[in-house]
Amino acid sequence: FSNLNTDKAELSGATFTGVVTANAGVKVDNFTLDGTTLALSSGDFTLDVAGEIELDADGGKWLFKDGGVQIGRIENSSSNFVIKSSVNNKDIIFNGEDGDNNITALTLDMSAAGAATFNSTISSGAITSSGNIFMSTNGSLLRNSGGALQLQSDSSSVVLRSNNATALTLDTSQNATFAGTITANAGVVVDNITIDGNEI
Numbered sequence: 001f002s003n004l005n006t007d008k009a010e011l012s013g014a015t016f017t018g019v020v021t022a023n024a025g026v027k028v029d030n031f032t033l034d035g036t037t038l039a040l041s042s043g044d045f046t047l048d049v050a051g052e053i054e055l056d057a058d059g060g061k062w063l064f065k066d067g068g069v070q071i072g073r074i075e076n077s078s079s080n081f082v083i084k085s086s087v088n089n090k091d092i093i094f095n096g097e098d099g100d101n102n103i104t105a106l107t108l109d110m111s112a113a114g115a116a117t118f119n120s121t122i123s124s125g126a127i128t129s130s131g132n133i134f135m136s137t138n139g140s141l142l143r144n145s146g147g148a149l150q151l152q153s154d155s156s157s158v159v160l161r162s163n164n165a166t167a168l169t170l171d172t173s174q175n176a177t178f179a180g181t182i183t184a185n186a187g188v189v190v191d192n193i194t195i196d197g198n199e200i
Helices: none
Strands: 024-030 031-034 035-041 061-065 069-077 082-083 094-098 101-109 115-118 141-145 148-152 158-162 163-169 177-178 189-190 193-195
Touching: none
Parallel strands: none
Antiparallel strands: 024 031, 031 035, 061 069, 069 082, 094 101, 101 115, 141 148, 158 163, 163 177, 189 193
């Protein structure tokens, strides 16, 4: 095409056996490939391959944008796989289908230091944070404090239940109420009185 005095050449069924150089870009239907950008002027973009899709970024970051604004990214941090919500105070939400019903399984609240809210049951051996094993919200927790196992409720009674019935209630004044018989085979101490076996 060296003898053509035009900036555009149109061919039908052309076959090139060597490298094709187009410094001003290449346009195929709605696609334009120019510099480092592959742009689609309208419609959806489908990437369909017979094998696997590999995304290899030597910069260690894969960015997700909407209208030019980064909303999230995946990155490599010392070989750790990091998923990041890029917009301030915006959550990471895990969403799916359950019997054709759309459900949010898990929300990580970035405006609350990443607090996790699960939609349903959590199946785990233990859920720990800073050595504490959290059982529920509202200040109730089961924790290890200095080697001692503590069951704590900050604002209400602690209730132990067995066979769907309340066995023991510890109220906020530290009073204990048992629903059934108290058995103490090693004896009972009340102030200065000791009851053990057949002796007081």
